[in-house]
Amino acid sequence: MSKPKRGVPEGLWIRCPSCKAAVFRKEAEARHNVCPECDHHFYVPARDRIQQLLDEDSFEEWFADLQPKDALEFKDRVVYSQRIVAEQAKTGMNDAAVVGRGYIRGRAVVFAVTDFAFMAGSMGSVVGEKLARSAEEATRLMLPLIIVSGSGGGARMQEGILSLMQMAKVSAALGRYDRAGGLYLSILTNPTMGGVAASFALQGDVTLAEPGAMIGFAGRRTIKNTIRLELPGDFQTSEFLLKHGFVDRIVHRKDLRTELARLIDYCEH
Numbered sequence: 001m002s003k004p005k006r007g008v009p010e011g012l013w014i015r016c017p018s019c020k021a022a023v024f025r026k027e028a029e030a031r032h033n034v035c036p037e038c039d040h041h042f043y044v045p046a047r048d049r050i051q052q053l054l055d056e057d058s059f060e061e062w063f064a065d066l067q068p069k070d071a072l073e074f075k076d077r078v079v080y081s082q083r084i085v086a087e088q089a090k091t092g093m094n095d096a097a098v099v100g101r102g103y104i105r106g107r108a109v110v111f112a113v114t115d116f117a118f119m120a121g122s123m124g125s126v127v128g129e130k131l132a133r134s135a136e137e138a139t140r141l142m143l144p145l146i147i148v149s150g151s152g153g154g155a156r157m158q159e160g161i162l163s164l165m166q167m168a169k170v171s172a173a174l175g176r177y178d179r180a181g182g183l184y185l186s187i188l189t190n191p192t193m194g195g196v197a198a199s200f201a202l203q204g205d206v207t208l209a210e211p212g213a214m215i216g217f218a219g220r221r222t223i224k225n226t227i228r229l230e231l232p233g234d235f236q237t238s239e240f241l242l243k244h245g246f247v248d249r250i251v252h253r254k255d256l257r258t259e260l261a262r263l264i265d266y267c268e269h
Ligand SMILES: [Zn+2]
Pocket: 016, 017, 018, 019, 020, 021, 035, 036, 037, 038, 039, 040
């Protein structure tokens, strides 16, 4: 085992996957988990995201007691029911989404975020139910709705059709919210893939993305093997999607809160 130099414990430094620099973790954290060398946006846990975007102590969590179930008794390498327990222990979350109500620079919003750390942020019944209820509450309260997606997993295969139907369920709730005149701001972070990209993540009235996020439906290799064509280097990035009209604006993480407040004011007044 390689010992870290000069007694620096492991975990104090992180290797930036983009510029390969060794970054002092504390320094990255002070910059909203952004690389101080190259602006690479590192992963942010749901709880930190809430702190970054909402006014201090303003978040009131909803539906926190919803628990995932292994309805199909699904087994891949691990039995799903055991996987749930392990993921809950690892993350301290019941499932991959946290939703509730809070304030952004004094503006009341319904806020939801999916967390990659819990089964790649995949959308099973609990994530779908929490997001659908968020849209319904936003409709009832007539508040702006903000969903931050950090879901690499898309639909959660361990829940089979029950997870696929969440795409339709959340979309339908967002449709009713839209018809009621609601404002839905979608924030795409790295990664936003599969059934999440194919449903709520790309249904925003305004779609913002963090720089350099991977966003798409099928993975790059799958598409390449299917169409047998070379894909552009920036394929399935925020920048590529902005160029092609799927993303409205790319916003640096440090500016997200201000940008959201500005958009709410612009759209609501
Ligand atoms: Zn970097």
